[in-house]
Amino acid sequence: MRKRRMVAPVAASLSAALLAAGCGGGGGSAVTEATGTLEDPITVQWAEPQSELVPTNSNDTNGSQVLNPMFTGLVEYDPKSFEPKNAMAESIELSDDKKTYTVKLKQGWKFHNGEEVTADNFVRAWNYGAYAGNAQQNADMFKAIQGFDAVHPADPDGESGPKKPPEPSAEKMSGLKVVDDHTFTITLKKPFSVFTTKLGYQAFSPMPETFFEKKEEFVKNPVGNGPYKFESRTPQQSLTLTRYKDYKGEDAGSVDAVKLVVYNKAQTAYQDLKSDNLDVINVIPTSALADNRWKDELGDRAISKPRMGITVLNLPMYKEKFKNPDLRKALSLAIDRDKIVKQVFNGEATAATGWIAPDFPGGPDKGSCGEWCNYDKAKAKEYLQKAGGFDGQLTLSYNADGAHKQWITAVAGSIRDTLGIKVGLNAVPTFGTYQDQMDNDEMTGPFRYGWVADYPTPRTFLKPLYTSSGSANNTGYSSEKFDNLIAKADKAATVDKANQLYNEAASQLGKDVPSIPLFTNAVKGATSNRLAEGTLNSRTVPAISTFKVAQAGE
Amino acid sequence: MGRYILRRLLQLIPVFIGTTFIIYSLVWAIPGNPFAGMCGPRGCPPAFIEQMTQEYNLDKPLPVQYVLYLGQLFSGNFGQTFNGIEVSTLIQNAYPVTLKLATIALVFEAVIGIAAGILTALRGKGFVDNLVLAATLFLIAVPVFVSGFIIQVVFGVQLEWIQPSVGSDPTIGQLIAPGLVLGSLSMAYIARLTRTAMFENKRADYIRTATAKGLKPRRVVSVHMLRNSLIPVITFIGTDFGALMGGAIVTEGVFNIHGIGGLVFDAIKTQEGVTVTGVVTLLVVVYLLMNLLVDILYAALDPRIRYD
Numbered sequence: 001m002r003k004r005r006m007v008a009p010v011a012a013s014l015s016a017a018l019l020a021a022g023c024g025g026g027g028g029s030a031v032t033e034a035t036g037t038l039e040d041p042i043t044v045q046w047a048e049p050q051s052e053l054v055p056t057n058s059n060d061t062n063g064s065q066v067l068n069p070m071f072t073g074l075v076e077y078d079p080k081s082f083e084p085k086n087a088m089a090e091s092i093e094l095s096d097d098k099k100t101y102t103v104k105l106k107q108g109w110k111f112h113n114g115e116e117v118t119a120d121n122f123v124r125a126w127n128y129g130a131y132a133g134n135a136q137q138n139a140d141m142f143k144a145i146q147g148f149d150a151v152h153p154a155d156p157d158g159e160s161g162p163k164k165p166p167e168p169s170a171e172k173m174s175g176l177k178v179v180d181d182h183t184f185t186i187t188l189k190k191p192f193s194v195f196t197t198k199l200g201y202q203a204f205s206p207m208p209e210t211f212f213e214k215k216e217e218f219v220k221n222p223v224g225n226g227p228y229k230f231e232s233r234t235p236q237q238s239l240t241l242t243r244y245k246d247y248k249g250e251d252a253g254s255v256d257a258v259k260l261v262v263y264n265k266a267q268t269a270y271q272d273l274k275s276d277n278l279d280v281i282n283v284i285p286t287s288a289l290a291d292n293r294w295k296d297e298l299g300d301r302a303i304s305k306p307r308m309g310i311t312v313l314n315l316p317m318y319k320e321k322f323k324n325p326d327l328r329k330a331l332s333l334a335i336d337r338d339k340i341v342k343q344v345f346n347g348e349a350t351a352a353t354g355w356i357a358p359d360f361p362g363g364p365d366k367g368s369c370g371e372w373c374n375y376d377k378a379k380a381k382e383y384l385q386k387a388g389g390f391d392g393q394l395t396l397s398y399n400a401d402g403a404h405k406q407w408i409t410a411v412a413g414s415i416r417d418t419l420g421i422k423v424g425l426n427a428v429p430t431f432g433t434y435q436d437q438m439d440n441d442e443m444t445g446p447f448r449y450g451w452v453a454d455y456p457t458p459r460t461f462l463k464p465l466y467t468s469s470g471s472a473n474n475t476g477y478s479s480e481k482f483d484n485l486i487a488k489a490d491k492a493a494t495v496d497k498a499n500q501l502y503n504e505a506a507s508q509l510g511k512d513v514p515s516i517p518l519f520t521n522a523v524k525g526a527t528s529n530r531l532a533e534g535t536l537n538s539r540t541v542p543a544i545s546t547f548k549v550a551q552a553g554e
Numbered sequence: 555m556g557r558y559i560l561r562r563l564l565q566l567i568p569v570f571i572g573t574t575f576i577i578y579s580l581v582w583a584i585p586g587n588p589f590a591g592m593c594g595p596r597g598c599p600p601a602f603i604e605q606m607t608q609e610y611n612l613d614k615p616l617p618v619q620y621v622l623y624l625g626q627l628f629s630g631n632f633g634q635t636f637n638g639i640e641v642s643t644l645i646q647n648a649y650p651v652t653l654k655l656a657t658i659a660l661v662f663e664a665v666i667g668i669a670a671g672i673l674t675a676l677r678g679k680g681f682v683d684n685l686v687l688a689a690t691l692f693l694i695a696v697p698v699f700v701s702g703f704i705i706q707v708v709f710g711v712q713l714e715w716i717q718p719s720v721g722s723d724p725t726i727g728q729l730i731a732p733g734l735v736l737g738s739l740s741m742a743y744i745a746r747l748t749r750t751a752m753f754e755n756k757r758a759d760y761i762r763t764a765t766a767k768g769l770k771p772r773r774v775v776s777v778h779m780l781r782n783s784l785i786p787v788i789t790f791i792g793t794d795f796g797a798l799m800g801g802a803i804v805t806e807g808v809f810n811i812h813g814i815g816g817l818v819f820d821a822i823k824t825q826e827g828v829t830v831t832g833v834v835t836l837l838v839v840v841y842l843l844m845n846l847l848v849d850i851l852y853a854a855l856d857p858r859i860r861y862d
Contacts, residue, residue, distance in 0.1 A: 059594055135606070269719075
């Protein structure tokens with residue numbers, strides 16, 4: 001009897017073994033007739049987005065990877081040059097008092113569910129995004145519009161204060177008015193010369209009726225008006241987009257189906273790309289970056305282009321020590337940026353010469369940092385002496401969950417060797433904690449800060465970071481001169497004039513050095529042999545509309 | 555036997571409550587507001603952080619939070635991730651994959667491991683024994699990420715026999731190579747464990763008796779010797795299966811398998827407390843049940859062990 005009892009589990013495991021030996025997986029990656037269709041989609045490296053797929057509530061790269069092709073706003077940025085141009089807007093005209101914009105929409109555009117895109121879709125979406133009760137991550141994007149303070153009152157004693165912000169007194173911003181189906185007006189609190197260039201940010205997308213009626217349903221099955229529509233999604237695994245055949249815009253795609261595949265390891269994605277199992281990657285694993293091995297291995301399939309962003313070392317000016325501009329200048333002079341770019345980034349970065357990203361449309365930096373960004377050992381020491389030396393240890397902070405350790409160690413080394421002071425590193429485990437410490441002014445020494453442009457004007461690098469009331473001013477820098485220069489640029493008559501004035505404001509930073517510009521590292525990625533064309537935009541988001549499948553037999 | 559099982563099942567309750575409470579409090583005790591980092595360098599609007607904090611009950615004291623969570627759990631609701639996806643959906647997607655992978659690894663390690671063990675034990679010292687000893691030593695010495703990576707590059711990228719990665723909804727065929735990698739270490743242990751146990755029992759009195767009373771050698775080996783030698787092996791396999799069901803972070807990562815291990819790892823990285831607690835709770839239950847199963851199997855293998 002007992003014997004039989006023992007047989008059962010053994011038999012079960014044996015039968016499983018036989019089953020397992022059944023079928024084998026096969027390769028097969030060449031371009032065929034079916035490449036780029038739903039049966040054999042073009043695949044793109046992806047990771048699970050942090051937030052739900054709603055334009056006003058998502059701002060990580062992974063979310064943008066889906067929302068960018070799914071929505072088309074009034075203005076779109078060119079994926080190659082980052083230049084803004086009208087997309088859904090037929091025209092955007094500014095009134096004489098420079099405060100009211102009249103937007104005329106192109107006619108005949110439809111959402112993926114067949115609903116027509118009207119002025120109402122924009123106005124409702126923006127009001128939804130701004131309303132405090134909806135707690136949207138991108139609410140601040142609508143700050144410039146008249147009536148924003150009524151729908152999203154500011155916290156009276158700042159974020160860290162005990163008081164809660166008052167309840168909103170309105171649900172709709174008074175500055176938005178629908179004129180007819182295809183016309184609406186936007187009234188701003190005060191003149192804002194580059195407002196239209198800001199409109200390409202995804203938070204300004206129109207939303208269909210279904211979103212407001214059945215939000216639960218929408219989040220599972222999002223509907224947009226862009227060149228690609230949502231097909232299916234398996235959370236933590238993949239998401240498929242298909243081409244929207246009735247798309248009216250200029251940036252219509254050519255590939256029929258694109259599948260975004262979740263990869264947990266950059267290394268695996270890289271191997272898959274090399275064997276044409278994956279078509280686009282936007283991260284190069286550290287192991288392949290060494291000695292620029294990835295460029296040798298991938299040849300002309302490697303993508304490397306300037307990022308519209310900058311990495312700086314912020315200085316906590318709320319700490320007594322760092323109030324002295326000479327100390328800040330000494331630190332800046334002591335960093336050998338060229339050497340770090342060469343040795344740590346293998347040349348895949350640009351040493352900073354100012355606070356605005358290089359190659360930036362609408363006004364690349366004109367060397368606003370000046371002499372302070374040139375490595376000069378003697379001058380650095382001189383300024384340190386002027387500042388009265390530095391007692392104790394200088395601690396540089398960074399968040400350990402990003403790839404920062406290597407370069408910040410090099411920066412620390414450069415400062416130590418040049419100035420002969422003690423320099424230590426403080427690794428904060430997560431970015432969340434790091435952000436908290438920045439918000440609450442808890443940094444004790446210089447700290448790493450990265451900033452990516454939201455919209456193509458130099459203002460994005462200046463206003464939020466360095467004006468006294470800036471939404472991301474973490475340094476505590478406050479200069480009346482600088483604030484006035486920004487305000488003047490905001491009131492400029494044209495975008496070009498404004499950009500020029502913003503650049504002038506940047507030179508004011510060059511006098512005060514509230515933070516130390518370091519470098520801009522390149523956007524890096526690659527495409528497989530199955531794609532003839534394809535690029536990443538300057539925010540490392542693969543631009544799906546630019547994909548073109550290689551010809552079979554190529 | 556029935557009463558024994560019942561008693562063991564009742565014991566699960568305090569263990570379950572204790573472990574889930576520890577996990578819950580540890581996960582949410584990670585310093586820093588999990589929502590503060592969600593909006594990138596710009597920082598999140600206070601309204602957003604406040605609403606999320608309320609939604610996940612983080613503004614309440616820990617015991618209250620825990621009771622609320624348990625209540626939700628017992629009504630069959632695992633909760634939602636920060637990006638609005640049901641944790642139960644994530645588990646449903648990931649678990650079949652992990653189960654497949656674990657089974658393949660287990661079958662592989664059990665079949666080859668036990669066979670190698672028996673072979674070496676019966677042959678005695680010689681070439682085969684040395685070969686198995688050296689091979690298993692090698693497998694034990696090589697970390698899984700190295701063997702996984704080598705197999706991926708050699709067979710996936712260079713020879714193109716397999717796909718370098720698995721991707722979503724894998725077939726059993728696609729999982730064979732990762733399964734081999736995953737099971738290789740345990741296979742080495744099982745081979746050695748079986749070999750040692752067989753060697754010991756070979757000289758035991760009851761084997762000599764069995765041979766002396768004229769049983770066929772095949773029967774002596776398969777019924778008397780093997781069955782007794784398998785007890786430690788079964789223990790090992792049982793706990794190993796429990797561990798495999800918890801996912802294999804390294805193997806899953808190398809082959810891009812979307813299983814439980816990667817799910818937990820990802821959730822820990824992004825401080826998704828809901829996912830971590832939900833999945834780990836499930837793992838605790840699975841692990842406890844596997845241990846119970848192993849104990850019951852003992853009785854089936856060894857007539858001397860009785861539970862009542």
